[in-house]
Amino acid sequence: MKLILTTHNVTLTSAIEEHILEKLDKLEHFNRWAIDARVTLDHDHTKAPKKQFGCSVRLGVRGPDLFAEDSQNDLYTAIDMVFKKIEQQIRKRRGKRETVKHTHAARLKRKRQDTEL
Numbered sequence: 001m002k003l004i005l006t007t008h009n010v011t012l013t014s015a016i017e018e019h020i021l022e023k024l025d026k027l028e029h030f031n032r033w034a035i036d037a038r039v040t041l042d043h044d045h046t047k048a049p050k051k052q053f054g055c056s057v058r059l060g061v062r063g064p065d066l067f068a069e070d071s072q073n074d075l076y077t078a079i080d081m082v083f084k085k086i087e088q089q090i091r092k093r094r095g096k097r098e099t100v101k102h103t104h105a106a107r108l109k110r111k112r113q114d115t116e117l
Contacts, residue, residue, distance in 0.1 A: 008042035023083040035060040
């Protein structure tokens with residue numbers, strides 16, 4: 001997976017980068033078909049102290065891209081919340097796809113049973 005990491009008014013440290021890479025590895029476990037991830041970290045001095053750090057992630061996958069953003073008072077918390085939102089979106093998309101498969105299989109089974117009777 002290709003990673004594009006940009007920052008705005010935030011100094012990128014190796015610890016922050018490792019934290020993001022760890023979260024991306026977990027996402028790759030859920031969706032191995034992810035093409036690229038664009039992570040943007042920003043620090044806004046003008047906002048209230050409770051929501052100064054922001055993080056946004058755009059995950060390039062087959063179909064529409066997944067996007068999430070969040071603002072918190074701590075950068076690591078913002079990163080965790082954004083990746084949690086992306087994970088929920090991946091689970092929702094996978095659930096819909098599996099539901100379609102199961103529905104189709106159930107219809108075929110019902111059709112087979114009706115013809116046997």
